[in-house]
Amino acid sequence: MSIRLHAFTCGWLTGSLGNFLAGERGRIRVPVPCFLVVHPRGTALFDTGLHAGMQRDPAERLGSLAPSWKVEFAPGEEVAGRLGEVDLAPARVDFIVLSHLHFDHAGGIAQIPNARLVVQEAEWQAGRDPDLVRANFYDPRDYDLGHEILVARGEHDLFGDGSVLCLPTPGHTPGHQSLRVRLPKAEIILTADACYLRRTLDQLELPAFAHDREQMRASLLRLRALEKAGARLFFGHDPEQWGSMPQAPRAIL
Template identity: 35%
Template sequence: MTTPPTADRMWVCDAPTATIDKGLIEAGASGDWMTPFPTFLIEHPEGLVLFDTGLSPDAAGDPASVYGAGATKSRIEYSREQRLDRQLRKIGFEPSDIGHVVLSHLHFDHTGGIQLFPDAQFYLGAGELRYALNPDAHLCGLYRRDELEAAQHLRLRELSGDHDLFGDAAISLLLLPGHSPGSLAVQVRLPGRTIILTGDIAHTRAAFESASPFPLDQDSTAAVRSIERLRALRDRSGAEVWIGHDPGDWLRYGPGCYE
């Protein structure tokens, strides 16, 4: 039997974190909640693929210099060593080596490093940029205007459905709207395991398992449908599901290399 094509390996970059009131992400909850802001680098024979770009590199060492009082209120911890460009160099790559950047969506904690990759091909879900430039009033604080304006000058490809990035099913982009209009997850088939990186389709393991929406979803009904679809895909395929903002998941997979 022919072995199906795979990506070579995936790197989980060390993530800045914030500590917030859990009630902000889970209805009825309270208490401190530590959440990471991870990014992932996937090595494929056809090129390097980055999933999300995290916080701005200019904020490393002094988050309030970029994010203002909100950085202090949410207790962001972000060292200079956690800058994405420094982490890429540590594992042997320059930012200019990255040919493809998949943005799960355009909230500020996913778009901070886009300026590091001016020549890459970027991928967004359909409608994401249009909405981000004119969001509902109560969601405006999730976006940074300067990063959105910069995004308009990138090589952008908007996806109206799922997309097999290299045509071999090794890296599949999954359109799962609800948290935002164009939210994307990524399924990565590695030699020894298949992993689904959820982006913000769900923010906690409990929300994923119970198909519960996030308090600040753009469309809660669509968000629940997307979680249910992702759970069904997990059940059919046996893929591991990694919830990017869940600290329990982060403690399990953390920074490192996976094959």
């Protein structure tokens, strides 16, 4: 059996375009992606989308962020529902690789009971520091649920064969990471919020929010170099690119 990659849409968010590209006006509607890697040695989600509670009461989960986001999130679109489309029980997911701890990436952890969380050390430490929790708009209810934690310090080879590699891309948050997946026909990099949109990369336009702008710029330059070397980048919240993404149960490539 070879490695497979699936894309799931776990809701949509509409907010100010300036949140994605500083200084821009208007609004943008963006997908909330998560991905599943099926590898002969195990299964791994890359991010988990929104918390299922947002289907009933988004404001309760969003708190101070509620005025910033309109949430579209129907029953069945939560990560557990999406896993059903590929006949995988949530309890059988081995790993959740977390790009970072924001609500639209960590919200679905609660539905995946037995997975080990794979998170960069700087991110996990920030998620347990009250000042950094506030500064980064984290919600510990999303991730502080007693899962076993695999703390990564730099690049981490998930299955030991180089096919699924955590790549630190800090700046958006203290310990943000992207994921490189080597498929038979292509090398894919799931950038998550290290790069929201194609425009972010092409124009080096940073979003309004970034934990460390210099670090984020350096991570973008690294992603640019990887793309130039032949990798295909899947951006964190790009509605145009997402429109052409094969959705589960189809696999990518």
